[in-house]
Amino acid sequence: MLNIDGFAYTNSLRQVHPLEKAAFAFITMFMCIGFSLPVISGLVIVLMAFAIVGPARIPIKVYFRLMSLPFSFLLIGVVTIAVSITTKGSGAGWLAGITISGITVGITYSGIIYAIGLFLKSLGAVSCLYFLSLTTPAVEMTAVMRKLKFPSLFIELTDLIYRFIFVMLATAEEIHTSQSSRWGYASMKNSMKSLGQLTAALFVKALHRSQTLYTALSSRGYTGQLNVLTPEYTVSVNNIIIIAVIESALTITAILLEMGYIG
Template sequence: MYQIDQSTNTNRLAATRAEHKVIAALIMLVACLAFDRISTSLVALIVVGVLVMGVARVKVRLWVRITSAELFFLLLSVGSVVIVISPAALPQGVGMGFGGNWIGMTPQSAQTAARLFARTLAAVSCLSLIALTTPLHDLVRLSRRLHLPALLIDLTLLTYRFLWVTTVMLEQMQAAQAARLGNATWRTALRSAGITAARLFIRSYQRIGRLSDAWAARNFEGDMPRLEQHGREHAPMLLLVSLFAVLAMTGLRWLGVP
């Protein structure tokens, strides 16, 4: 969480308008899903990779970790697609008999699985362009410009803020417990975790009360005010790159590359 947040605030595309990043990511995402080929997915993956790591200078390790975060679930899904169970022997591919059925893999199932794998990976990488390069407050501003419900936006903002406040509280409590042998054995660790959970709730509740007082002291009357901040950098480059990627994908499809 710390690394993602640090990346969104310090990368070289941090000052770029969120709209441009979101549009560029969506163009490539839609193209990926529409063309649904291994080659087109690879183009999206490479283009996003270059934008995130080359242009924005996000650390390679972070990008790989984010993009591969869903790898476990993806491999499970791909596994269920690639393995074919048939009552008759498989006409093509490899397989083995098992309890009266044939279990194996056909060229078609392998191709479908590879396409699914590439498409999902590329789609996630498109979203990583937004997740790793756009500070949350820019996304909030974009949401306001898009006239998303104010309640939803305010909740997002508060959840984000309290995520950090609660994390700090949690770390302090865990450190205090560890300093007094709270994690010495699994039994004490379990007890400490229970106390932490209970105290964390109470402390969060108390903090909400104090925050509410602080709002009242600054004349909060129910509506979270909004201020359009100074303009961010325009980046037609991002849009051009994404359009170029779509052109390349169209070309690959036209050439019949799988």
């Protein structure tokens, strides 16, 4: 399992103000989502890859391994979007198709363009979130949300859910290792059976650990807010200028693309 929290505490951008990193990640992500342009989405992916592997010094193998998870998931999703089903028959714009009993199933040029754009947009948004999670510890993001006056309930739920994700991943890995050592995945039949047992056991353990966590918090005087100490940071004017230049360049490029001056 990849230790995302470990990289968040040891990366080269650790001492950068978390508000600066959050601003860079979210402004870029909103631009990627707001401008429905594959070129902008591609630029965002490249930009975040450079920021993660370059200034943050995250190993490139770790980055590609992380990106492979949403890549495979999104690829399956956009394939279904690219396929069109109609009863009007194939006509202009169809690249390939087959008609059975009056129903045509195939791929159109517009469907492929839309699927590629959605794929790049989703991957760009995920890369922005990876940048933030790999460079900023969850404790500091909690402090940022408090400064931005987010609702306390939202902050606490976000923090607890984030922590619990890693607890569940570690538990699932332990169960999977135990099953593998007993040839639980030696065949397709065994794999399906072991996967079902893993899911059931993980649900029970998740319920038990959530109850234990609540008991532990209550015994320490939990009143609905997790108070933590965070380091003091200094806002860097240079970083703000760099962020402004990058976002301005992306905005200008997007506007020129939409107006037809580029491409």
